[in-house]
Amino acid sequence: MPRRLTALLALFLLAGAAQAAREPVLKQVDLPHSYYWRELYLPQLTTGPSSASFLPDGDTLIYSMAGSLWRQRVDDATATELTHPARAYDYQPDAARDGRSVVFARYDGNATELWRLDLASGREQRLTTGGAVNVEPRLSPDGKRIAWVSTQGSGHFNLFVAELDAAGLHHARPLLGERKSALDRYYYSAFDHAINPSWSPDGKTLYYVSNPEIGWGTGDLFAVDVDQPAQRHRVLGEETSWSARPEPAPDGRRLLYASYHGRQWQQLWLTTPDGAAPLPLSFGEFDRRNARWSPDGKRIAYIDNRDGNTALRVMDALGGATRDVVATHRVTRLPQAQLVLDIVDEHGARTPARVAVLASDGRAYAPDAAWMHADDGFDRALQSAETHYFHCAPPCTLDLPAGRAQLWVQHGFAYAPWRQAVNLAAGRATPLRAQLQPQRLPDAYGRFISADLHIHMNYGGHYRNTPAHLAAQARAEDLDLAWDLVVNKEERFPDIAAFRTDPDPASTSRTLVLHGQEYHTSFWGHLGLLNLGDHLLMPGFSAYWHTAMASPYPTNGAIADLAHAQGALVGYVHPFDTLPDPAHDAVLSNELPADVIQGKVDYIEIVGFSDHKATAQVWYRLLNLGFHLPTGAGTDAMANYASLRGPVGLNRVFLDTGGQHDRAAAMAALKAGHGFASNGPLLGLLLDGAKPGAQLAPGRHHYRVALRSPVAVDHLELVHNGQVVKAFTLGGDRRHLDAEGDLDLDGGWVLLRAWNDGADPEVLDLYPYATTNPVWLGDHVLVPSARADAAWFAKWMDRTIEAAAARDDYNTAAEKRMTLDYLGKARDAYRALAAGKPSTTTAETGR
Structure with a gap:
């Protein structure tokens, strides 16, 4: 890896990121509420398994774990790593029925593309290009076609199909096309999606989930004739949540899927291709999902979170006997080293903390049992992918590729971030001690x-x-x-x-x-x-x-x-x-x-x-x-x-x-x-010794302010009645300031705020920001702009009343009357303030 790229990947070593351009993960997806579909639908980096597929023998699985594909027999504790891309992660394997190859999805921080792995030679072949999000690849039973979900050309999740041979994909095309719903959908796009494809045993039909004219949930279970896509029909009407993944049994008579079905957790359910009343196949106050039948229909592999982290289990379809598939021994593609991380506070006492580790391969790592988490955005000029992290109760032991690794340890805001690079030798355990230094307010x-x-x-x-x-x-x-x-x-x-x-x-x-x-x-x-x-x-x-x-x-x-x-x-x-x-x-x-x-x-x-x-x-x-x-x-x-x-x-x-x-x-x-x-920033404000929330008389006041911050701060300001009255000059690392002085302040309020113009990769948010509560100056003083502010809120209430009055779905006329009366009373109060008249509906209530 070029030295410059290594430096860019090591976000924890970079400083001066005030102008960083933070963007969403997979910004090409044009859908609302990314915090739902990104987690509930798209594959994520977890230390435990995330999806699996049977090989033809019915005794061997290929599954995704920690960003690689692995092969393991159900009754064996040894897992063999099949893929290990640099600066990328592999998910959602689907094995060909002849057992010769597997298709999968690879995420590299910019896009998710489909790849194919030849199991005999280890040769990898890229199947899609174009920078879209391509997921859920599924091979037809004869291996000559492939179905998947892609955002190509629209930014929406649509069902695609293509012919497949040794050279790759041919005649890739959306199967159903775009359709805009007439319904208002708050959590979901105005455009219908089609997700979760799987083939019928005869290779003629695709089962999938879609939401035509469905307002809530990801939709119903559908079936479509692949050669006559206009011939589609609803199999089962039910609210689903991104990961129903209907899976026909090898006999073609049963359809397995994951569902809440009015409960709190996803379990496995069975219906039929004709949509018979569904019955539960499994039970529990945890999630079972991503289920796959074995080729003979005697077993079901699935992912569950019964123990907190993700786990891979195989259940007998008859009788329910279950085996845990655990990789006690791992045969990896890269030479391995071990890192033993200890974290202590200023007194030498062990302290749990958040940790990010980026190894020599440019990939994130965590202990096998830890929950891996990922940020929801990042600056592509500084990082190749979003920050991944875990919580460590020290000491924490990590297995990762030998070579140079970068570490970032953070324990809240009152401790300075700890960063270090360490060289790890193959076959050896390296101890590392992170001692955190406090940066508290006086x-x-x-x-x-x-x-x-x-x-x-x-x-x-x-x-x-x-x-x-x-x-x-x-x-x-x-x-x-x-x-x-x-x-x-x-x-x-x-x-x-x-x-x-x-x-x-x-x-x-x-x-x-x-x-x-x-x-x-x-x-x-x-x-x-x-x-x-x-x-x-x-x-x-x-x-x-x-x-x-x-x-x-x-x-x-x-x-x-x-x-x-x-x-x-x-x-x-x-x-x-x-x-x-x-x-x-x-x-x-x-x-x-x-x-x-x-x-x-x-x-x-x-x-x-x-x-x-x-x-x-x-x-x-x-x-x-x-x-x-x-x-x-x-x-x-x-x-x-x-x-x-x-x-x-x-x-x-x-x-x-x-x-x-x-x-x-x-x-x-x-x-x-x-x-x-x-x-991030810690703020201290005293006005004549009074703290935020206190009330003082207007006049000349002596202020004292303090800043302690884990990141550099661009702006530190005293704000009086919405206007900056004192901007402090921050020098050095711009993380520490103590200042005092005097200001003439008339009535109203004053507070201290800190903020940055742009993002900082060490704050996993839009940008660093902090504000104190106000110190009040005078008793219920209306500031000079108060009448204009009240008029602005009165106009706001006009629009809210307009929106409420336009609704025709109140249960009773009394509900609508109470709603409009309540809003109208508020508007009248703001109008009175805007006119300079006292209001009886103001902060005098004490709230």
Whole structure:
């Protein structure tokens, strides 16, 4: 590998990335909500197996594991590595019926292409080109044709077929073509997709999943005559979620697939090609999926996450006896070395942490039992693929190719990142000790605990999470409080059984695991409900078009009332990806302004799964009107994902509890605005000795500020009533500053913020950003721009009322009347403020 490329791959050694151009993984896919399809559909790098295919003997499997293809007999513990591409990863093998070759998908950081491996010679042949996403290759029984799913030409997942011979593919073509649905689909593209292909035993029919005129889920099971693609029909109507993968039995009489089928976890089900009522083949509170029949129909190989990580198992179709296929001994293609990593804090005590390892082959590695996670974006000028990482409870032992490896260790924000390169000799174990150095704020600025207010423990991902494992993830990230928000995803509520009103028994003295709720309505905006004292609010969502729960009622305000009745705090989560524009947005239905002015909102995620700067602009306008609305922070981490929006604690709020480490103190600090939110920089602000959340008289004030950051910061600013009044010059590595001075400040508010113009590869987010809560100046002072801000919100409410009035799916006239009355009251209050008149519906409520 050229030395320059090696340096680019080693992202952990690069500095000065303030202008980095972060882009999504597989940016060529033109579909909404990438955090679903990327994890639930596309193959991901896992240390455990991810997909498998039988060879003709029915006793040998070829499967994907750790980015390579492996061959292993079911009754043998030795696995032989068949492929090992540099700077790329192999997935989804499909063995030819004659046992001579296997087709598979290879991801190189830019695209996913189809390849073929000759099993006798080891020769690899690339089958597709063009930079699309090509996945799920399936060979016809006679080996003369291949079906797969590709985004070629459209950016959407469409079903393709081609002839196949020794030279490669011929006459590749989309089988069904593009079709745009007449339905509004929130989570799915307006264009239908066709995924999960498999051949009938006679090679004439393809079974697949598609969603024509289906609003929710990835669709129904279909069948199509390959030579007469207009002859297609629905086999079974059922909501599926990306990985149903219908698989006909060799006898052609049964159709095996994975389904939730009204439950919380995917298991294996059987129907028939005629769509007979499905019956379960397996049971359990975990996922079984990616199932394949053996050629004689006597066995089924599948992937499950019963033990947390992915595992490969083979079940007898008759009787259900199950064997675990475990690679106790691995025959690798490259000489191997062993790395034993120990991680300690400043006192020499072992400390769990997040670790990224990039080996000499340009691929990511983790211990065999660790959960491998991947970032959701990266800068292609600095990296060949997204950052992969795992959580290490030291010491951690890794097997990886000999040669030079790069390591990055991070333990939250209060420790400096640790980076080092190490040369590993083949056949030897190399010990390495990472000693972390603290970079904490002085105690004068507060005694903080950190909290991620928005985590989803399980959400349909590759792994099966538990409260104990979530606590371990949080501990590795130096996170004190992990708040699991139980949430629905259409038909399922994966963590509903974990909900409890008291701290989870998996909590430790260092890490609290708590359970709350995210209330879903994509019309009004999503809510975080913390500290529910009795029960989850059911059904957990509203305003779902084309369902029996289509009514926009209840509003978020009504849900907030129910939550407050249980003693909960209510927050708006992941609010805005762009600044709302009441004059030009096609639809503006977000309810935030109405709920704030009527005292329903206790916090807002300024730092979360949204654009922090855009959200802050809305927040500043609310602060200008005197609303004491504190910032919270939440990652919206799907903590059982391999391709993770995260890790947990990526976005967190630091709460000044005076050193108390309990839920009550944390909630009191959150509600009072005592602290700051961040995805990296630590901020300290004192105004005449007062901390954020305090109230002072207007006038001349002495400020003290502090910055400690794991990454370089471009901008550190004091903001008064939405305007920068002091910009600090950052020198050296731009990670550390202590400053003080005096400012004349009239009424309103002042806060400290840090932000970067662009991304930094050491912050797995859009860009580094942090903000304190405001210090208030005066009692309910309206700033000079308040009337204009109120007028802006009044126009916003005009548009929200317009959107709500246009809905024709309220259950009753009373629901519509209550909704419009509630919104109208908020609009009137903003109009009164815009006219300079006092309002009776403002922050005087105390929320």
